[in-house]
Amino acid sequence: MRVQPEEFRPAAGFPPATRDDWRRLAVGVLRGSGVEAGSPEEALASLSFTTYDGVTIAPLYDAADLPGDAGLPGFAPYVRGSRAAGAAPGGWDVRQRHAHPDPAATREAALADLENGVTSLWLVLGEDGLDPAALPQALDGVHLDLAPVVLDAGARTQEAADAYLRLAAGLGVAPAGGNLGADPLGLRARTGVRAPLTEPAALAALARRAAEFPGLRALTVDATPYHDAGGGDAEELGCSIATGVAYLRALTDAGLTIEEAFGQIEFRYAATADQFLTMAKFRAARRLWARVAEACGVPGHGGQVQHAVTSSAMMTARDPWVNMLRTTLACFGAGTGGAQAVTVQPFDARLGLPDAFARRVARNTHALLVEEAGVAHVLDPAGGSWYVERLTADLAEAAWQWFQDIERAGGAAAALDRLVPERLAATWARRSRDIAHRTYPITGVSEFPDPRERRLVRPPAPEPAGGGLPRVRYAGAYEDLRDRADRAAGAEARPAVFLATIGPVAAHTARASFAANLFQAGGLATVASGPGTDPAAIAEAFRRSGTSVACLCSSDKLYAEHAVPVAAALREAGAKSVWLAGKGRYDGVDAVLHAGCDALDVLHATFDDLGVAP
Template identity: 35%
Template structure:
């Protein structure tokens, strides 16, 4: 058997400084948006402890749930999109749109879908309870129906910056009790930090928001009548994954560590179920084709980070609702990662990397620290109502925007290597606008937008 020498930290340092052509290796040290130090070299001497954060699903089969996002206005078109996805590699779908609250339309859209085999999730915001009741009715009381109600009024309130949030959380908890009685294996809540990510927040802020939302939902559900074990089991944790794939996969692993501490504190250690959805703030509109690479990197991060569910958006999302071609690309990207790259064949491929284990622990600690701050402020609902979380996210967003503006960070195709004559891509329904950032709200942003606007003004 061939053996290879193990370089010492000093030998690694010498090689790194040689590549830097005289620059000190310390010049590569930098701080991230959470103020965490990122080193150019990691080794056992840095005190990194090995971590293990594998997903709980079976890596011998499909390691993760390949989920697609389906939107629309008409039942026939939605039905066609759902069946196309499920017949061509998707394992489940998440439905978004006004149709989700109407039982008749929803039933027509899901005609031909075996709900006992294909999980159906919802993304309905403040209309979550109405949508959940409609989906429950469509399932006709089948106890084996794979329903993901994803009640999440906290994220809806955070994005809107207004609304009857206390009543909405109570209503969601009462609905969860009712739905759990009929569908004991259903997932009830989505405790997601994605609203923070899309508003420009840091990884630590996103993790903290997800954890704080989970705590709020579990407490409300127990108060409404669920057992602690039922409430914990009913929570899905939502995180964003983007083209910064090392950080994104470490963030997924960190979410699993944080949840272990949260569920243990409730007295019932419960395996985390994590849904990773691709970032929208990273997408470009003027030149959509590089988004294919960004989304591939995001899918890689979700898979290698150990997400139980991965949802990749379409590469044309920044321009509007994607057409069939863009949806196919989103679906096939995951199929290639899963069935050709075999990314799910190892339970926790990041384990044992000094850098990734260190980064995972750092993000988990940053998220836990921010989570403790939110809890000390009265919990996530009170912290949002008193505008305590929003300014922290705004500061982080400002730092990231400034870094892009002054060249400290780059977006390929947007701030660097810009195609002067990009090829457009078709969309089903054009809707490129983003809501202006509102004070007191975690408004979604898209970092490429200011540069694209400036380009249009310079080249009308």
């Protein structure tokens, strides 16, 4: 029988490695790949990148990057979780959103969800969803003492809260937690409407009613409007903390104790497919709220209650099946980041009202992660990770600085007039540039689009009220072009670009694939000439294609010999514009396509040259 030694050191036989050793090796690798890196510091900088919040992501982390003791789960500063180990053995609260205006449809979907793994309901009421008066019909058969309900009624919050509490009282049960959904600043951010519940007395009255039931809260700080407007993670966090502080002031001004005020607020954040940033965001949010509680003199009440919802901005209407992957990563990041409740949006949410299959997939995403992958067995699995701990601290610092900017501007309400919209617009402009240049790729849309895709059809969802911050779609610019191409294809053949594939297959395949991928991202078809170098043959194939735009595809070596004569032949055959996949300047070529070029500019110019109607 073999006995394992008391101390096992897997790396004992290897010499110790330092960060300086890695830097020296990185310089050698970069130089070998053609990247200029004169010093280890330059090598490190070339491999780093900066988030939209100005946080630097380094290529390597070690123990020196740890920002300090993150504490223990359930204890201040709550970075490692607002609950102690063992408090939630079943994983996070599986919260499903329902916005169907038909109470019968809502009831059917809600009961199906609850019977198949969902543990709480999030109901959208008012103009964006269900009429509050229909709550008794929509919740018929739901055990309100077992299934928490979160209301989201906007300007009709008071009406919805009255209807919900009256329903529970009529059934003789106490609500099993949940939230009444008062969020006047969130409503203003979404719609520009100043809700009736802006007065401290009204908020406090609702909070006192909620306090009669253990686990029921009155206020939600919904930070998703800032994310949906194109903001960065730190900007979303800073806006949420400023809003939370505004609600603390309102509640305490109306007579609640500071402890009571903290106990009435829940936070809602967007979770994205960037799993590490999502983990860090939820951890940073808890650190920030704990800092507020410490400043208020009640550090033991700073355990933030968090509800994660998978990002609406990242969802696509095209190739919506990829949304399953995006939401799985987002759910993983939020759950392992410590969110108490997680909502996975159905993969067809961008298309309208989701069907039963999409809701089932959303439910099963939780089941896959919690029950099969076991990711909820350990609280804060990222704790101690040099990368995630550093990212958490840097994100919290950036968010705190933004929160202070908002406070200096007069607080969350005053900042919504100008400061917040301008800051978010600037961030969205940077992100938009990256999307246009495809350095922020969107799978199935800007990268690897399926030109033969049949768009799914769903019943239209209620149109959300506008008037506040904009609602952006990361894939929006490309999907608008796809729609434009589809409309043109409805009358005749799909608009197409001719690919002049010069030389043998091995010489042109890479750049032909690159060009096809770019043009198809706008919904355009591509027609290839086939291998060959004869300008006359390529020109004849171009005439048969029926298009007026061409793109040369080949190697640099073959371009040197054939690009100019082929471009001239295409011009004689009627080409209105000639692109070239690669780099270099050649007579007869209008512009080049290359990695990092502005794909949206290329597509708009091509649409104009093809005469595709807006």
